[in-house]
Amino acid sequence: MTTLGPEGGAGAPAAAPRSAPRWGRAVLKLSGEALASDSSEETIDAATVRRIASEIAESVYELGVQLAVMIGGGNIWRGTTGQGGGLDRATSDTMGMLGTVINALALQDAIEREGQPTRVLSAIAMAEVCEPYIRRRAIRHLEKGRVVIFAAGMGNPYFTTDTPAALRAAEIEAEVILKGTHSGVDGVYDADPRLHPDAKRFDEIGFMEVVARDLRVMDLTAITFCKDNQLPILVFDLMSPGNIRSALAGEPIGTLIR
Ligand code: UDP
Secondary structure (H helix, E strand, C coil): CCCCCHHHHHHHHCCCCCCCCCCCEEEECCCHHHCCCCCCCCCHHHHHHHHHHHHHHHHHHCCCEEEEEECCCCCEEEHHHHHHHCHHHHHHHHHHHHHHHHHHHHHHHHHHHCCCCCEEECCCCCCCEEEEECCHHHHHHHHCCCCEEEEECCCCCCCCHHHHHHHHHHHHHHHHHEECCCCCCCCCCCCCCCCCCCCCCEEEHHHHHHHCCCCCCCHHHHHHHHHCCCCCCCEEECCCCCCCHHHHCCCCCCCEEE
């Protein structure tokens, strides 16, 4: 295994020339469904995870960006699914959080196969599986060039992983949240472009306008949290090859909410 990150020691290749990325530290919010694929019946599609992992590893290495990933669990379980079936909401949400841990391990494995060191930090303690989330430890891992993968959201029911992505971003003093979409919609539009072909995409939009227009790009709790804490959100199409790098580099793709 070639190690790209700083943990590579003597065997690691020399550092690549680094361009100056716009963001020094970022949180990438990945939906669990981004790890699945229409062409596979598996909840986690190995080829899809490999592609995302290799883009993450390459971009972090080439740009020198500090990256934490908040991984969702919707490909496995959502709290609302169980609630609809009569399950207790808090129990169902806990099942969803455990699903995010499964995704986190899949992503960790794939990113490390690309030679990039990672650490999974879970909001629900699971000592035999991964580290517990400790803010200062997360920052230390990032400083050492490791990709941090946040698992189990924030550890509390009644949330999705959008709000913990925002919370962790504020805690670790990230400069941006990169919200990757997997539905083919490459930013924030004034109407759903899948239903309205003449819908217009915003290059930039304010937090309050997203709320006022009820544009459902992220949970409202996350949007208002980001507004209160001056945390910009870049909404971009995750599935288009090269976009993770472009988003991390600060190239003008998607929609910047701020
Ligand atoms: N969840 C939770 N608290 C959290 C984060 C997640 O209860 O802090 C549960 C919730 O039930 C959610 C599920 O975990 O539906 C999976 O997360 P999410 O829906 O955000 O996954 P995504 O849509 O991003 O794949």
